[in-house]
Amino acid sequence: xxxxxxxxxxxxxxxxxxxxxxxxxxxxxxxxxxxxxxxxxxxxxxxxxxxxxxxxxxxxxxxxxxxxxxxxxxxxxxxxxxxxxxxxxxxxxxxxxxxxxxxxxxxxxxxxxxxxxxxxxxxxxxxxxxxxxxxxxxxxxxxxxxxxxxxxxxxxxxxxxxxxxxxxxxxxxxxxxxxxxxxxxxxxxxxxxxxxxxxxxxxxxxxxxxxxxxxxxxxxxxxxxxxx
Amino acid sequence: xxxxxxxxxxxxxxxxxxxxxxxxxxxxxxxxxxxxxxxxxxxxxxxxxxxxxxxxxxxxxxxxxxxxxxxxxxxxxxxxxxxxxxxxxxxxxxxxxxxxxxxxxxxxxxxxxxxxxxxxxxxxxxxxxxxxxxxxxxxxxxxxxxxxxxxxxxxxxxxxxxxxxxxxxxxxxxxxxxxxxxxxxxxxxxxxxxxxxxxxxxxxxxxxxxxxxxxxxxxxxxxxxxxx
DNA sequence: TTCTTGTCACCTAGGTGTTAATAT
DNA sequence: ATATTAACACCTAGGTGACAAGAA
Numbered sequence: 001x002x003x004x005x006x007x008x009x010x011x012x013x014x015x016x017x018x019x020x021x022x023x024x025x026x027x028x029x030x031x032x033x034x035x036x037x038x039x040x041x042x043x044x045x046x047x048x049x050x051x052x053x054x055x056x057x058x059x060x061x062x063x064x065x066x067x068x069x070x071x072x073x074x075x076x077x078x079x080x081x082x083x084x085x086x087x088x089x090x091x092x093x094x095x096x097x098x099x100x101x102x103x104x105x106x107x108x109x110x111x112x113x114x115x116x117x118x119x120x121x122x123x124x125x126x127x128x129x130x131x132x133x134x135x136x137x138x139x140x141x142x143x144x145x146x147x148x149x150x151x152x153x154x155x156x157x158x159x160x161x162x163x164x165x166x167x168x169x170x171x172x173x174x175x176x177x178x179x180x181x182x183x184x185x186x187x188x189x190x191x192x193x194x195x196x197x198x199x200x201x202x203x204x205x206x207x208x209x210x211x212x213x214x215x216x217x218x219x220x221x222x223x224x225x226x227x228x
Numbered sequence: 229x230x231x232x233x234x235x236x237x238x239x240x241x242x243x244x245x246x247x248x249x250x251x252x253x254x255x256x257x258x259x260x261x262x263x264x265x266x267x268x269x270x271x272x273x274x275x276x277x278x279x280x281x282x283x284x285x286x287x288x289x290x291x292x293x294x295x296x297x298x299x300x301x302x303x304x305x306x307x308x309x310x311x312x313x314x315x316x317x318x319x320x321x322x323x324x325x326x327x328x329x330x331x332x333x334x335x336x337x338x339x340x341x342x343x344x345x346x347x348x349x350x351x352x353x354x355x356x357x358x359x360x361x362x363x364x365x366x367x368x369x370x371x372x373x374x375x376x377x378x379x380x381x382x383x384x385x386x387x388x389x390x391x392x393x394x395x396x397x398x399x400x401x402x403x404x405x406x407x408x409x410x411x412x413x414x415x416x417x418x419x420x421x422x423x424x425x426x427x428x429x430x431x432x433x434x435x436x437x438x439x440x441x442x443x444x445x446x447x448x449x450x451x452x453x454x455x456x
Numbered sequence: 457t458t459c460t461t462g463t464c465a466c467c468t469a470g471g472t473g474t475t476a477a478t479a480t
Numbered sequence: 481a482t483a484t485t486a487a488c489a490c491c492t493a494g495g496t497g498a499c500a501a502g503a504a
Contacts (some may be wrong), residue, residue: 021497024461061458082495117460130459171460173498179497188495191466249473250483256471289482345484358483384478399484406475416471419490 001162005107017036018167026125027116030186033110040100044141048093050110052126055133055166057082062174086127097143109117128169136165157193230388233262233335233407238392246395247406248275254353257413261338261364268328273371276321278338280354282362283394285310290402314355325371364393
């Protein structure tokens with residue numbers, strides 16, 4: 001079984017409609033997809049990987065509405081049918097293959113995974129269409145030592161899906177609240193914080209920033225079960 | 229077979245008497261120990277590791293002599309018998325185990341290896357006695373798939389020694405020329421360069437800095453054979 | 457109007473020798 | 481006198497969103 005780490009933060013983003021930046025050079029995800037794994041055979045080899053499947057066959061566009069955040073408090077509209085599918089790449093966790101014991105003894109982090117909108121990317125990054133919705137998937141492959149292991153491919157393969165990690169791929173943020181939550185929670189964006197340069201999120205006081213309440217509430221985030 | 233990378237730089241340091249800093253927290257080596265590997269079975273698994281053996285059973289001390297570099301152009305004197313041996317730790321290359329094909333397709337770099345003088349170190353760093361001379365060794369272990377693989381430990385094990393990588397462990401540099409060569413060649417020490425902030429060593433003109441001539445001369449460093 | 461691209465200041469994270477203070 | 485330690489300024493390396501300019 002698999003537990004999603006930082007579930008509270010994922011939930012907070014998901015509630016607003018998570019957006020992930022895609023760039024030509026490749027951009028990491030934030031939050032980072034991280035899991036705790038249980039129940040592996042400690043001595044057996046496993047490959048861990050991720051891929052991304054379209055949530056629907058739609059292309060989205062935004063509508064800028066005047067409001068508190070001029071030109072930024074915008075809403076998503078369906079713009080038509082999805083663009084042709086991108087190359088369905090997968091990202092192997094760089095430690096693959098490794099023993100079950102190795103995978104289970106610490107959080108597995110996919111922080112090397114990068115998203116790009118460059119169809120000709122040759123860095124092995126995940127290629128996505130901007131303005132489309134995606135569902136990350138996590139796969140565990142048992143490395144079968146048997147010679148005819150191909151026959152057992154089905155049973156040596158397990159997929160885990162966390163719906164709260166769905167997101168829209170964008171080249172620039174469309175929802176200003178998403179931007180603010182990224183700035184508030186991603187250490188690398190600390191330069192854009194204008195509130196107290198306090199040690200958020202570590203000592204964040206519940207209620208101080210309504211938007212981030214869910215994240216603030218859970219000091220010991222409870223991981224969610226995966227749809228398997 | 230194995231080729232030492234940056235042999236020319238190693239030679240230059242070795243000619244002056246290489247020194248490596250050891251700290252409580254652990255310090256990387258410079259130059260970094262890097263090798264190119266040939267002749268592995270591409271499909272077989274190998275473990276790569278390093279250890280460090282005393283070159284002699286002596287403890288050294290320095291004698292400060294007045295000169296061009298006051299209190300720094302010093303010479304090594306034998307100070308007596310070696311201190312009790314440190315725990316003989318080994319450093320496994322973090323990618324171990326991996327297929328021969330993986331190891332051979334690029335330079336293998338031991339840049340995660342750190343040296344410490346802390347006998348109680350619990351970070352898995354290599355523990356060395358300061359003011360003692362050491363010989364780095366590089367080991368290749370073939371992961372034998374046979375059940376009784378222990379019996380073949382001898383033949384599944386190969387050790388490579390490059391004498392030009394010998395060094396004295398120190399807590400502070402003793403030879404000012406070593407300091408200068410480190411500053412000149414280690415990118416992380418660029419802040420201490422006072423000569424032209426030019427792109428040394430890339431475009432270094434042979435002869436301009438006599439001390440670094442050997443390194444400057446070889447644009448395509450020839451690797452040295454290992455004593456095996 | 458909407459979306460994409462490239463550059464930038466500002467961060468995180470961590471590898472350098474220097475230096476002054478301390479230990480032996 | 482010699483050796484070690486810890487704090488420090490200054491780097492490398494690379495992850496942020498802002499912003500202005502360009503493209504569709």
